[in-house]
Amino acid sequence: MNTTYTLGTMHLKNRVLVASGTFGYGNEAAPFTDLSRLGGIVTKSVSWLPRQGNAPTRIAETSSGMLNSIGLANVGIDAFISDKLPFLRELDTSIIVNIAASSIDEYVEVMERLEVESGIQGYEINVSCPNVKEGGLNFGTRCDMTESITRELRKRTKRTLIIKLTPNVTHIGDFARACEAEGADAVSLINTLVGMAVNIHTRRPVLSTITGGLSGPAIKPVALAKVFEVYKAVSIPIIGIGGITTWQDAIEFLLVGASAIQVGTASFRDPDAGVKIAAGMEAYCQAQGVEDIQELVGGLQIAAGVAAPGFVKAR
Amino acid sequence: MAVINADLRVTANELIAEETWALRFQSPELAAQLRPGQFLNILTSDQIDPLLRRPYSISNVIGDECEIMYSLVGKGTHALARKRPGDTLGVLGPLGNTFGYEKPFGTAIIVAGGIGVAPFPFLTRELQQREIPLITFLGARNAARVVARGLANLHVATDDGSEGYHGTVIAALDAYLAMHSIAAPMIFACGPNPMLKAAQQFARERGIACELSLESEMACGIGICQGCPVERHQGERKYALVCTEGPCFDSNDILLHEHHHA
Ligand SMILES: Cc1cc2nc3c(=O)[nH]c(=O)nc-3n(C[C@H](O)[C@H](O)[C@H](O)COP(=O)(O)OP(=O)(O)OC[C@H]3O[C@@H](n4cnc5c(N)ncnc54)[C@H](O)[C@@H]3O)c2cc1C
Ligand SMILES: Cc1cc2nc3c(=O)[nH]c(=O)nc-3n(C[C@H](O)[C@H](O)[C@H](O)COP(=O)(O)O)c2cc1C
Ligand code: FES
DSSP: OBOOEEETTEEESSSEEEOTTSSTTSTTTGGGSOGGGSSEEEOOOBOSSOBOOOOSOOEEEETTEEEEOOOOOBOHHHHIIIIIHHHHHTSSSEEEEEEOOSSHHHHHHHHHHHHTSSSOOEEEEEOOSEEGGGTTEEGGGOHHHHHHHHHHHHTTOOSEEEEEOOSOSSOHHHHHHHHHHTTOSEEEEOOOEEEEOEETTTTEESSTTSEEEEESGGGHHHHHHHHHHHHHHOSSOEEEESSOOSHHHHHHHHHTTOSEEEEOTHHHHOTTHHHHHHHHHHHHHHHHTOSBGGGGTTOOOOOTTOOOOTTOOOO | OOOEEEEEEEEEEEEEETTEEEEEEEOHHHHHHOOTTOEEEEEOOSSSSSOSOEEEEOOEEETTEEEEEEEOOSHHHHHHTTOOTTOEEEEEEEESOOOOTTSSOSEEEEEEEGGGGTTHHHHHHHHHHTTOOEEEEEEESSGGGOOOTTOOSEEEEESSSSSSEESOHHHHHHHHHHHOOOSSEEEEEESOHHHHHHHHHHHHHHTOEEEEEOOOOOSSSSSSSOOOEEEESSSSOSEEEHHHHOSEEEGGGEEOOTTSOO
């Protein structure tokens, strides 16, 4: 059975990646899992300068989910290249560097630094970042800004370019179309949903930043609907993300249109989750007589005459 | 030796004080590797809610069994209390650093508040094996919550005066030191944040070496989420991670704030 997949110029062993910010830079989880059995590793977001991140409290567990307000804490591009990349480069899996920035220039500068480094197969662009020039407005919530970022970065790389979409918009399909039009190889979704937790004893928000990003099994139904919506809107591949904890979850994402998936919060529960999910998907395909897992992508069966939900615009 | 991420067999789970439990599980590999101050990240149930593991200090190692102690708080600990001998428990570890009990000092002063007593039976045993003198101050809400097992040279303080000194554990320590002199002491403290802050201040004022075992919300326990920062006193990096750089810190190296658990 064929589990491999080619995404842009990048060759993946299987369709399971670990999601940005939920797997560090690979080295931390290495003692707990066999990294060579992952399709790829998406690094923690890297920005030009190191970021210290937000004050505690950064984490709050919620019903079948969690909120985080990490604040993109990361080592910055210099330390990433000198301290983290040498380990990643040696791994027998694809490396996708996730880039965060507060201006289009910064996205470009970070990518240009990485372009001259070997051992990187692709980039994932975190557009869920405040744009300082627009008073902190999130790039990913404005179609024109998502479009400009994609255009500027596409000009500068032949490596696989993935734009990571935020679900905190009304029509996510429009954003995916903009990425497709500007030459992105794929879109990944979803990033976290805005959420909040309250401590009734102190009458304070639990997180230092008041609101944070919701992730984990709690968001899976939302993520499935967003992937389905984007699948109806574009023809470039989609990487499905959101609450994937078991191989069954992963198959659901393929059926609604994802070509590959990312495992996020589930790695916190079990750092070996990605490898277990990849193995489970393969066993399922074997049991079902699936020759190539591609057969499952978009294989959702919808009864004749059932209209797509109202928010889904036809391709 | 390798780190463990496995379903292990529970051998005992019993009430040892008011709303306070001790749970044992079998793992020769962990028993051989664990050191006082380290912790384990435990899946309290097979269900998806509670979603995240909970960190627990290693309380003691008995043969090829490991013991943790917990007090009932919320979802995770209520799920733990339902575990029976023969059940499995998802355990990840050993995690974190150890208490600095191999540093040069004369007498260990153990300061524990509430379930913060958890790491100390193991530390006590290691200190005794090295023939290092120790004295223990344990603070509890009341007599029913005093967990004395595995401790030595124990001085109890209770909030309500139902056992030992009536007042905080730091006040009890202060009163003791006013009457006795201890040569080259080093404090090892674990407990609620106000107690840790008081211990930090007490040690600083008297120039006593002091280590604090901290708590933090943790999503992963292994350094991949960045969810467990503690503010550093100085240096280029503003925060250290409690899970990988701690949980034991030199009290001079960190700043404690209100937001930490009460
Ligand atoms: C390194 C480390 C070692 C620990 N060792 C032990 C130990 O040996 N024994 C033990 O009983 N506990 C220990 N804890 C705390 C433990 O991990 C859990 O937080 C605690 O058992 C509560 O879990 P719960 O699921 O029952 O409560 P939850 O459902 O998580 O929480 C219930 C309520 O308690 C509050 N809360 C959450 N976490 C904490 C916390 N850490 N401290 C105080 N209040 C909190 C929450 O805000 C919530 O409102 C340790 C924590 C750390 C970081
Ligand atoms: C603690 C934490 C940190 C994250 N950090 C990043 C990040 O740095 N960059 C990014 O693009 N996404 C980040 N994410 C979002 C995840 O990659 C993922 O999109 C999201 O959590 C949904 O997937 P999940 O439910 O499987 O976790 C983070 C998520 C969590 C929980
Ligand atoms: S708990 Fe995840 S980094 Fe410390």
